[in-house]
Amino acid sequence: MDPRREYMALRRRYGPQHWWPVDGPKGYEAAALEICVGAILTQNTSWQNVKKALDNLRSAKAFSYKMLLTMPRKRLAQLIRPSGYYNQKALKLQAFLTFVAAEYGGSFRKMFKQPAMALREQLLAVHGIGKETADSMLLYAGNKPIFVVDAYTKRFLAEKGITFGDYDEYRVFFEKRLRRNVKLYQEFHALIVAWGKEGSRKQNVAR
DNA sequence: TACCAGGTCCTCG
DNA sequence: CGAGGACATGGT
DSSP states (O other): OOHHHHHHHHHHHHOOOOOSOOOSSOHHHHHHHHHHHHHHHTTTSOHHHHHHHHHHHHHTTOOSHHHHHHSOHHHHHHHTGGGSOHHHHHHHHHHHHHHHHHHHTTOHHHHTTSOHHHHHHHHHTSTTOOHHHHHHIIIIISOOOOOOOOHHHHHHHHTTTOOOSSHHHHHHHHHHHSOSOHHHHHHHHHHHHHHHHHHHHHTSOOO
16 A cells, blocks of 8 residues: 555545635744644544634634633633533643643744654643644644544555554554655645545545 | 544543 | 543534
């Protein structure tokens, strides 16, 4: 199985995905914040629901690193309610922002200047950030060449007869076989999600 | 009406 | 460790 060919096939079938399209000219810090918040809110949740939560934060003029960090957890939970697991996620968001504040003075640029794997370890130590969430942040907000693995990715490989024991084996499988390119990783992951969504809608095996 | 959605943490054996 | 449960809303 050659991931490069699979990528081309998906790209042909689904077209460009333009993920994390940060609307408006907001600058890096705001964009990175939004991506990281989105990465946490989308855990086991549809992006459609996450969008409602993000809109709530914007409407409440609460979508800044400092506001999210300092507002009462109960209030944050209510704002992100549509994304589900809102109590858990309010806790996770504030744990993450506390980390960014404590280690990097609230600067995402500074945080993502760290070497990717070192930062990955730090992120994984934060409550609520597991491998997929950490890798999504690194790839989409930090522009680090880390291949993101999710449930669809595993299903995608499983259909081709490839399975592994743990997350990192899936990640390395792709990283070893693709050229080390951030845009490629970003697009590939998004395409696999597009494939997965279509598959679950149509209950079939897209290929 | 059930089941699923771009997971993660905690508890038990 | 590994399985099993909790967390929760909105769409189909």
